[in-house]
Amino acid sequence: MFGLIHVFCFLLIFSKLSSGSAGEGQTNITAEPGHNVSLPCRAGHDGDIASVHWIRPDLKPEDVLFCRDGRCYHSHQHPSFQNRVDLQDRQMKDGDVSLILKNLTINDTGTYECRVQRETDGDNMSIHLEVSPPGTTQDRRNQDRGDKDGGEKDGRNQNKGHLGLVVGLSAVGIVGIIGMVVGVWFYKRHEKKNSAPPPDLL
Structure with missing residues (x-):
């Protein structure tokens, strides 16, 4: 299995180098x-x-x-x-x-x-x-650069949104678990108190 991983990595690197050299020609x-x-x-x-x-x-x-x-x-x-x-x-x-x-x-x-x-x-x-x-070529380059920057910003904002969603859901989950633990603790304490034998009458 380890050998197959090495072969796969080698083929991947070789294909990247081959495609790069073809473009540079x-x-x-x-x-x-x-x-x-x-x-x-x-x-x-x-x-x-x-x-x-x-x-x-x-x-x-x-x-x-x-x-x-x-x-x-x-x-x-x-x-x-x-x-x-x-x-x-x-x-x-x-x-x-x-x-x-x-x-x-x-x-x-x-x-x-x-x-x-x-x-x-x-x-x-x-x-x-x-x-x-x-000027057309330079304008096209500037537009491409702007599109790229805008795409990167959108990507960063989208990533931030995903991160906020994950953090928010995690916080809700943690609060829910704590609430369940506290609720079970109170419930068991209440049950224990009700099941205790009544004190002997003098």
């Missing part, structure tokens, strides 16, 4: 509408990269940009990215296959995947882009 970028942005992706070395495929899985078609041998192809590209995307360096020097996305709109918000195919293997990177008007 994603890059988050915030930008404003109308601006240009570079989504970073670097893998391999000079001449080592066969192709790079940028996609957004939530779109159909999902293709953002596909490039191979220094040439980019647009036949399957999603219409919203036409004439708005390019590689930062089409020669992919030093393994740089970062994506330049021009004239941003709010609809560009989403998670982008950079899929690099090398001669021997491949690599994937994930970048989440948040496009929002100036």
